[in-house]
Amino acid sequence: MDEAGARALLERLSTTEQPLSRVDIGLARQRGSTLLRRRRWALAGAPLLAAAAVAAIVLGIGAITGAGGGPGIPPAPLTGSAHRQFNPLAPYAAFGWLPKGIPRNVNSPYSNQTQLQLAVGSAAKGNFELTVWARGACNLDAAQVRAGLRRHHRPLLDCEDGKLGWGANLSRPAPAVAGHPGFWFDGHMLAWAYARHSWATLYVSRSGTPIPGATIVKVAARVRFAATAKPEVKFPFQLTGLPASWRVTSVVWRATVDGLLVSTSRELGGSNTVGRPNGPVTGTIGYIVITPGKRRCPFFRGSSEASSERVSLGGVTAIVTNFTASGARPYQGLCIPETGGLHVSFLEYQEPGRAGFAFGGVTGVFTHHLRLLGPDPANWTTHPIG
Numbered sequence: 001m002d003e004a005g006a007r008a009l010l011e012r013l014s015t016t017e018q019p020l021s022r023v024d025i026g027l028a029r030q031r032g033s034t035l036l037r038r039r040r041w042a043l044a045g046a047p048l049l050a051a052a053a054v055a056a057i058v059l060g061i062g063a064i065t066g067a068g069g070g071p072g073i074p075p076a077p078l079t080g081s082a083h084r085q086f087n088p089l090a091p092y093a094a095f096g097w098l099p100k101g102i103p104r105n106v107n108s109p110y111s112n113q114t115q116l117q118l119a120v121g122s123a124a125k126g127n128f129e130l131t132v133w134a135r136g137a138c139n140l141d142a143a144q145v146r147a148g149l150r151r152h153h154r155p156l157l158d159c160e161d162g163k164l165g166w167g168a169n170l171s172r173p174a175p176a177v178a179g180h181p182g183f184w185f186d187g188h189m190l191a192w193a194y195a196r197h198s199w200a201t202l203y204v205s206r207s208g209t210p211i212p213g214a215t216i217v218k219v220a221a222r223v224r225f226a227a228t229a230k231p232e233v234k235f236p237f238q239l240t241g242l243p244a245s246w247r248v249t250s251v252v253w254r255a256t257v258d259g260l261l262v263s264t265s266r267e268l269g270g271s272n273t274v275g276r277p278n279g280p281v282t283g284t285i286g287y288i289v290i291t292p293g294k295r296r297c298p299f300f301r302g303s304s305e306a307s308s309e310r311v312s313l314g315g316v317t318a319i320v321t322n323f324t325a326s327g328a329r330p331y332q333g334l335c336i337p338e339t340g341g342l343h344v345s346f347l348e349y350q351e352p353g354r355a356g357f358a359f360g361g362v363t364g365v366f367t368h369h370l371r372l373l374g375p376d377p378a379n380w381t382t383h384p385i386g
Contacts (some may be wrong), residue, residue, distance in 0.1 A: 002077070005033045030202055080200035082135040082225070085113045085277075087383065088251045089231035091260070092116050093132045096222035099215055101125050107254040107263065113277060115159070115166075126206040128219055133159050135198045142181040142193040149183075152349070157191060159199065168201070174213070178221040190216050194225060233260045234340055235384035237290050238371040239274060242385055249273050249284070258377035262384075264289045274385060283351035283358065285365060287333075290373035295343040297335035313366055318344075320362060334362035341375035 032372045086092045088111040095106070096120065106120045114134045138159040148155035154169035174182035174190055182192035188210065204211045204218050233253045243382045251253040252270040254263045262272060275284030297319045300306040308321040321333040329350045336344040348362050359365045370384070 014091055032201075034370065040049055056330055082195040084135045086111070086116055086134055087231065087286060088112050088116075089233045089384075090228040091118070091232065092225065092227060093276055094224045094227040095119065095128070095130070095132065095219070096220060096224045098124065102128070105255075108252060110250065110252060111132065112250040119177055122204070123207045126204060126211050129203040131202065131203075132200045132223075132225070133196065133198065138197070138199045141197055142170055145183055146173070146181070149173065152326075157185075157199065175217050177217060182217065182220070184213075188213050188216060190220055191221060194223070231382040234258070234377060234380040234382055235262045235290075236292070236373050236375070236377075236380050237288075238373065238381055238384055238386040239285065239369050240371060240386045242274065243276075243370050246274055246385060247277050248384060249275050249277065256377075261380070262290075264291060284349050284350065285346055285359075287345075287347045289345040290372070291343055292341060293346075294338035295336055297345065306319065310373070311363060313363060318363070318366065332362045333355065336366075340372050342372055344370075344372070 038049050042149070055375070056312050083092065091108065091111065097271045098120065103121065104120065105122075106118060109118055109119055110117045116130075116132045116139050118132075119127065120129075130168040138157055138266045138364060140155060140157055145155045145157070149170070149172065156167055156169050158167040159165065167190065168185040170183040170185045172184050174184045174192070176182060177190070177192040177194070180192050182190055185191060188204065190204075192200055194200050200220070200223065202216060203218050204219075233251055245250055250273045252263050252269055252272055253260045255261075264270065264272075271286060272288040273284055273286040274288070275286070282322075291311055298321070299319055300321055301308070303327050304326050306321055308319050311318050311320055316336055316339045317333055318336045321335070322330060323333065324330045331347055331349045333347045334345065344363065344366070346365070348357055348359065348365055350356065352360050359369055360367075373381060
């Protein structure tokens with residue numbers, strides 16, 4: 001089943017016992033992430049852990065200035081061209097300056113090999129939402145945008161990451177961002193070419209008085225690139241015995257005093273997934289929600305497209321759901337309300353060209369390939385594929 005089909009199926013299943021998580025569609029539209037709206041997983045189904053407010057981004061992705069707002073940190077110069085591919089576990093960018101009073105509850109609603117999203121702030125003080133695209137992910141360079149604007153066009157900046165896309169019509173030039181060309185879109189949303197054929201965008205919002213354009217440009221100018229080289233995101237699990245080529249292909253994290261901790265997200269598009277780099281959604285273990293605490297699990301009855309059963313796995317009661325749809329390859333979900341202090345939930349998709357599941361279905365993944373590390377972040381790992 002392709003991802004769009006999977007999302008459509010889960011939408012149709014949303015009237016079963018456990019409803020899908022509520023999503024702020026207005027915020028999703030504001031961010032321009034139209035296609036990201038299709039990436040919910042119904043089995044996640046429970047609210048986020050509350051994100052801890054912290055005084056700075058920690059453990060290697062670059063400091064945020066203190067509460068005084070000060071002169072900020074100069075942008076880190078790129079030693080060469082921007083990366084063509086990111087490591088989702090080593091955040092490529094970091095905020096370097098934010099206005100005084102902005103809460104420092106930094107999180108990444110979505111990070112993969114092509115884009116990094118960072119979000120910080122509050123509705124009252126101001127939300128700042130940064131997306132950085134890898135080199136070559138977007139269709140235009142700055143010269144093409146300028147040429148289009150001179151012809152009184154609104155050039156469409158279209159960025160793709162292989163499964164999802166983002167696009168916006170750039171409407172007018174903005175002040176230079178650390179010496180790089182910038183452009184406004186959707187009012188006072190900012191896009192700039194931080195390197196050749198490499199783009200970043202900054203969405204801002206605040207209840208009441210809008211944030212001045214000069215402040216937006218200053219925040220963008222102090223973004224630090226190539227901020228981290230090694231994995232920093234910590235996971236409460238390891239997956240073992242997977243193919244050597246498999247990687248974490250997307251991740252959601254939040255910054256806390258314990259470091260950058262893998263998380264779930266209410267943002268459409270947020271998911272934790274492992275599989276082949278640049279591979280299809282089939283043949284992956286996806287929508288992994290393993291977090292401290294206890295949560296309810298959905299149980300599907302009376303549907304021709306999904307059915308659930310309770311199984312015992314080494315004394316742990318799990319719910320296994322088989323998803324099917326006409327003309328689509330089946331896939332499975334496993335959910336455990338709590339075991340060893342962790343809630344466990346994930347999907348397994350079939351591999352292309354193969355019958356059955358590569359790891360014996362979700363029960364095989366749990367029994368033979370999943371190592372749980374407990375609820376204490378001190379015991380978590382930055383290498384989730386062992």
